[in-house]
Amino acid sequence: MIHSDEKVRQMARSLLPAKNREHARWNRARVHRAARSEARRELAAWMRNSAWEEDVPPCAPWEDIEIRQAMNLRRWGDKVNPFIRWATARTRNLPHEARAGHVRGILPRGVIGEHAWFHLKDTPAFEDPVEASRRQHRRRCAQRRERQRRKGALLDRGEQVQLLRALLQEHDGHRLFNRFLRERYAWTRTLNDQAPANRKLQVLPPHRPLLGVHDLNPFLDSLQPDARGGYFHTWGTLTPTLHWVRLFLQRFKAHRSHIPSVRAELEAKGLLEPVIPAQPRKGLGR
Structure with missing residues (x-):
């Protein structure tokens, strides 16, 4: 010994x-x-x-x-x-x-x-009690801020309807929202086709755009399939379309309904393809 x-x-x-x-x-x-x-x-x-x-x-x-x-x-x-x-x-x-x-x-x-x-030095037998209490206080404050941030990011059904109604009233808001859903659907479908068998979605829901103000409640109902549906969860997360809608509405809420700012952020993060303006055609001279 x-x-x-x-x-x-x-x-x-x-x-x-x-x-x-x-x-x-x-x-x-x-x-x-x-x-x-x-x-x-x-x-x-x-x-x-x-x-x-x-x-x-x-x-x-x-x-x-x-x-x-x-x-x-x-x-x-x-x-x-x-x-x-x-x-x-x-x-x-x-x-x-x-x-x-x-x-x-x-x-x-x-x-x-x-x-x-x-x-x-940071184990309970050797740690300074004053420093330990400070570290716990900082950890609790950080957890409280994180809970508040997540609470503000979550959108209930009433807030989703309110934001979608405000989105339809903005210029180019309806078109940008449907284009975002269409591009996210094509991107997810491409990844699903390339993924191995154990990572594929069982059933990918069909693409469904928002038709207008009269379609708000039916559109939100289509995001919440029955719990027995094959696409209720995506690898332990939300339904794909529900995740996209919440992502867009969170950006729309954060930018206070300013559509150009929402478009710029989505394009900067690679979530939306930038639109290249068409060049004016030159007339033929004689």
């Missing part, structure tokens, strides 16, 4: 063999390779243009962020539970404020000790 300093070093080093070592090495090499390639292109363009009076362009400024994310992803794969149980049992009889100093004093210096303390 190992005791004393050798036991401490063994427990700290037990964190090093992460479970996703191969993927971490591949991810790091991928980020560095992409950054070097982008830096070479930027420097070549800068030298080719002979813009010596300008500063050197920032060569892949995103590399540090990507490496930091890859490092955090690798650390999440570390086997930390045995080390946390050992450190908690070793400091069980110590006051809470003295545990951090005791463990940091017995851990080896250098990268191994810092890496071990990184996984240990």
